[in-house]
Amino acid sequence: MSFDIEHPMIGEINRNGYPDMYQEKYWGIDYFGEEIMEGDDIVEIDGETILSENLERFLYEEYDAKFTTAE
Template sequence: MNTIEHPDITRMRRYGDLRNDPEFFGFDYFGDEIFFGEEVVEIDGDLVLQDNLQLYLEEVCGAKFYTA
C-alpha cells in the first residue's frame, strides 16, 4: 500500500532541513528551493524562479509560447 506524504516531508527526507542553511531563502511556486542571489519573479504573491517562469506562465496564466 502506498502512503501519501506531504511534499515538505518528502523534500526534507531527500535534501535535509534546508531552513538551517544560511543561503536558503524559501521555495518557489513549484516547490523548488530558492537560495539568496537567485533571480525570482513575484506574480500576484507567487514567487517563481526565473528558470520556472515560462512553465508558470503556461500552467497558471494560460500563456502560449511559439515561434513567429
C-alpha cells in the same frame, strides 16, 4: 609506513562543514516547491514567487500562455 596526517583546515571542514563563504544561503521555496537560494533570480506575480527558470512553466500552467516563434 602509514601516516594519518590531516591538514587542520580539512579537519575543521569535516567537523563543522564549509565556512559560510562557501555555503549558499537558503531564501525560501518557489511556487513549484523548489528551493530558492540567496542570489537566485526570481519573479513575483500575483503574490507568488517563482524562480525565473520556472517562469515559462508558471505562465503556461496558470495563465494558459502560449509560447511560439513569430513567422
